[in-house]
Amino acid sequence: MRLTECLESVLKEQRPHCLPALLANYREHGVVPTQGSSGVAGLVGCSNAKLSTSKTKFDGLCVLSVLVKDSSTEVFQQHCLSWLRSLQQVIQAPAPGPTARLAVGVLADLLHYSSMLPELAREVGLTWLLGLLTSLLGLQAECELTALEGIAACMTHYPRACGSLRDKLGAFFLARITSSDPATQEMACRCYGRLPCLGGALERGVGTSRAEAWANQLHCLLASANSTLAQIYQGAEAEGTVSYEGPGVELSFPALDEADPLLLLELQHRYRAACLALQHTLSVDPQCAVVVPVRQLLNLVCRALSVGPKSLGVRGDDSMRLLVLPAVHSNTLTVLTALITA
Numbered sequence: 001m002r003l004t005e006c007l008e009s010v011l012k013e014q015r016p017h018c019l020p021a022l023l024a025n026y027r028e029h030g031v032v033p034t035q036g037s038s039g040v041a042g043l044v045g046c047s048n049a050k051l052s053t054s055k056t057k058f059d060g061l062c063v064l065s066v067l068v069k070d071s072s073t074e075v076f077q078q079h080c081l082s083w084l085r086s087l088q089q090v091i092q093a094p095a096p097g098p099t100a101r102l103a104v105g106v107l108a109d110l111l112h113y114s115s116m117l118p119e120l121a122r123e124v125g126l127t128w129l130l131g132l133l134t135s136l137l138g139l140q141a142e143c144e145l146t147a148l149e150g151i152a153a154c155m156t157h158y159p160r161a162c163g164s165l166r167d168k169l170g171a172f173f174l175a176r177i178t179s180s181d182p183a184t185q186e187m188a189c190r191c192y193g194r195l196p197c198l199g200g201a202l203e204r205g206v207g208t209s210r211a212e213a214w215a216n217q218l219h220c221l222l223a224s225a226n227s228t229l230a231q232i233y234q235g236a237e238a239e240g241t242v243s244y245e246g247p248g249v250e251l252s253f254p255a256l257d258e259a260d261p262l263l264l265l266e267l268q269h270r271y272r273a274a275c276l277a278l279q280h281t282l283s284v285d286p287q288c289a290v291v292v293p294v295r296q297l298l299n300l301v302c303r304a305l306s307v308g309p310k311s312l313g314v315r316g317d318d319s320m321r322l323l324v325l326p327a328v329h330s331n332t333l334t335v336l337t338a339l340i341t342a
Contacts, residue, residue: 040067040071040075043063043067044067044075044079046060046063047060047063047064047067048060048082048086050063051064051086051089051090054093054095057090057095057099058098058099058102060086061090061099061102061103061106062102064083064086064087064106065102065105065106065109067079067083068083068106068109068110068113069109073117076113076114076117077117077120080110080114080120080124081123081124081128083110084107084110084124084128084132087103087106087107087110088128088131088132088135090103091103091104091107091132091135091136091139091150092135092138094140097142097143097146100139100143100146101143101146101149104136104146104147104149104150104153105149107132107150107153108149108150108153111124111153111154111156111157111158112153112157114157115157115158121158124158124161125158125160125161126161129154129158129161129162130161130164130165132150132154133151133154133162133165133169134165136150136151136154137151137168137169137172144176144179144181144184145181145183145184145187148173148176148184148187148188148191149187151169151172151191152187152190152191152194155169155191155194155197155198156194159194159197159198159199160198160199161199162198162199163198163199166195166198169191169195169198170192170195173188173189173191173192173195174192174251174252174253176188177189177192177273177276177277178253178254178269178270178273180269185272185273185276186276189273189276189277189279189280190276190280192277192280192281193277193279193280193281193282193283193284194280194284195213195217196210196213196214196217196281196284196286197210197214197284197285197286197287210286210287210288211286211288211289211290211291214281214286214290215290215291215293216247216248217281218248218278218281218282218292218293218297219246219247219248219293219296220248220249220250220251221248221251221274221277221278221281222244222246222248222278222293222296222297222300223244223246223248223249223250223251224248224250224251224253224270224274225271225274225275225278225300226243226244226300226303227244227250228267228270228271228274229271229300229303229304229328230243231267232264232267232268232271232321232324232328233307233321234317235317236307236311236312236318236321237303237306237307237311238306238311241303241306242299242302242303243303244296244299244300246293246296251274253270256270264317264320264321264323264324265320265323265324267324268324268327268328271328271331272327272331275331275332275334275335276331276334278297278335278338279334279335279337279338280338282335282338282339282341282342283338283341283342292339292342294339297335297339298339300332300335301332301333301335301336301339304328304329304332305329305332307321307325308325309322309325312325
């Protein structure tokens with residue numbers, strides 16, 4: 001209780017420099033779980049008060065992070081929905097990058113713990129998820145990675161509730177899987193890989209429609225990867241090289257300028273996106289029986305690895321191909337790793 005009184009004092013007197021050490025002690029000694037609702041009420045009140053003011057939102061989120069992680073099930077159930085409301089308000093309002101990142105981090109924890117409590121999970125899924133996703137999709141452009149991390153948490157813990165926004169989410173991810181920021185590209189591909197696992201319309205056919213959606217996504221990614229690879233290796237592949245023959249339709253990537261001197265680098269970056277998306281699609285659990293297109297995946301791997309330094313010259317475009325070749329081979333091997341695991 002002395003730690004609690006000290007923490008409340010720091011919060012009320014606005015001494016933020018003391019907050020990290022106090023919160024660390026609070027977690028180390030496991031104070032929150034040992035107190036009843038009355039003992040935690042003061043901290044909940046302080047957190048709510050801090051969250052309501054723009055200058056102190058970050059402090060309020062720090063305390064809320066500890067409350068979400070360490071409070072008892074009883075306290076968590078009592079305050080979960082009000083905490084969700086506060087987090088959504090923080091995400092909706094313009095906020096500095098660190099504040100938005102911390103809010104999404106706390107949201108991920110809250111979604112994780114709430115999904116384990118059936119009655120609470122039903123309320124969160126039916127009432128809150130669509131609003132949270134809409135708020136995350138509306139985050140400012142400089143917070144793209146933060147938005148993707150929040151959406152990933154929603155998709156992971158509440159896949160059924162995200163199904164009605166599947167098309168909108170797919171377009172959002174596709175626009176970012178060729179991002180120049182590696183972390184944003186990685187997270188966009190990770191999210192894209194989870195799309196077939198979402199509920200909604202796909203669940204009407206039980207597991208069949210979900211399995212078809214999962215296979216269709218793989219085939220579209222295979223079509224895109226093979227098409228991009230053909231452009232990278234143009235003129236360098238041996239006769240009789242097996243190209244993709246399947247039902248997949250290439251993803252609608254933006255058109256590239258054929259006269260751009262850095263075209264091969266752009267194509268290699270696009271190929272990386274297709275390989276990452278393939279890797280993550282293969283890595284998720286579709287929660288139903290699926291047929292993995294092993295032959296087409298192996299054809300892609302063999303096609304990519306069949307071109308080596310000896311296949312290329314040292315002049316013109318071949319010198320640029322030599323530059324991107326290690327990355328192409330490395331990205332291809334991530335697909336092979338995922339295929340072996342799957």
